[in-house]
Amino acid sequence: MTDQRARARDLGITPGHLTPGPRNAIVDVAGVRVGHTSIVRGKDLRTGVTAIVPDAVDRAGGRLPASLYVGNGYGKLVGATQLVELGALETPILLTGTLSAFRVADALVSYLLDLPGNEELTSVNPVVGETNDGFLSDIRRRPITREHVLDALTSADAHTVAEGCVGAGTGTAALGFKGGIGTSSRVVEVADVGAVTVGVLVQSNFGGTLTVCGVPIPRDAALGFVDAQPPERGNSCMIVVALDAGLDSRQLGRVARRAVFGMGRTGSDFAGGSGDYAIAVSVAEPATVTDHALNPIFSAVLEAVEEAVLNSLFTATTTVGYRGHTRYAVPLDHVVERCRLAGVLPAGR
Incomplete structure (x- = not known):
């Protein structure tokens, strides 16, 4: 197995047919930044925090149109009901491990209370998502x-997004292999709007059989x-989706569903124990966008989520953690070979 990690496009794997943004990342949407804190401590802690920061909500009184789709509600998404309402x-x-979601929410509230202009703030709705990283990290700590x-x-940072x-x-796993953070973007033309950038970030930690452009990659064979x-x-x-089209919250709910x-x-x-959530947010000024014009955005979201998940696995490295548990990185040479044999990649890639 090779230890050389790469994003999907670096391997010639290009889900869909639409064009990515210049960084192929959620930060291609202007005004969106991403930061991470990773905790790798001793043999038992493999966890952390990821922050998706739209500039408009990083100041006093900031609000953006947003919505949520719950694929399966087995999770602890802080702030969900008010976001929908x-x-x-x-x-x-913010994203983190399951039992840390509440401490992260409290810290986020403190951060917001301390922002200039929020001296009289008495209510705020922190949004914190989570997945369970308890296989690789001592989640009870x-x-x-x-x-x-x-x-x-x-x-x-608005320029780069670290992945894996x-x-x-840090401590997540997906589809039988080491998972993590992944991101991707697409740029599409939308009627009466023009060019729209759709960016996606995922925290992958779910079950199933890894499938790359329709090609199954079973764990043990790989x-x-x-x-x-x-x-x-x-x-x-x-899943977090950001876009620069002025959709309303109802339309953003439709976008989140496709994610x-x-x-x-x-x-x-889509196991019963998987909390599968997507939040969609628009950073653009409100505009009249007809529902009939949304199809290119739907396609962009589907492609970007697919590629973001692949990037989260392809950039992740084998991790040994809590009680010696191990999640192995997907062997990229095997993926390339399987895709080549299936005709997804041309010979010689």
Whole structure:
């Protein structure tokens, strides 16, 4: 197995037919930044925090149109009901491990209370998603502190997004292999709007059989041995979609729904124990966009989610953690060979 990690496009694997943005990342959407804090401590802690920070909600009184789709509600998404009820995002979106979600939410509230102009603030709706990283990290220790959250928020960058075993993806696993953080984007033409950039970030931690552009990649065949450790049975996926078209919250709900559908392209089994959530947010000024014009955006979301999930696995590295549990990185040479034999990649790639 090769240890050389790469994004899907670096291998010639290009899900769909639409054009990515210049970074092929959620930060291609102007005004969106991403930061991570990773905790790798001793033999038992493999966890962290990822912050998705739209500039408009990183200041006093900031709000953006947003919505949520719950594919399966087996999770602890803090702030979900108000997000749906009001159709608005008031805070950055933070991702972490399951039992740390509440400490992260408290730290996010502290961060917002301290922002200039919020001196009289008495209510705010922190949005914090999670997946269960308890196989690789001692989840009961809940090691996330306010400082970890602040580091993720203040380090958020609009130029690059680290992927794989970073931030909230440090201890996650997906589709039989080591998972993590992945991102992708698409640029599409929308009637009466023009060019629209759709960016996606995923925290992959769900079960099923890895599928690459329609080609199944079973775990044991890829690894070359039988891995006796149990595969994921759920454990969840968080998806964040940002776009620069002025959609309303109802339309963003339709976009979020397609994001969860996109997991199916990568082989998700949508298990009953998987909390599968997608949040969609618009950073653009409100505009009149007809429902008939949304189809290119739907296609962009499906493709970007598929590629983001693949990037989360292809950039992740084999990780040994809690109680010696191991999740192996998907062998990329095997993936390339299987895709070549299936005709997904041309000979010689």
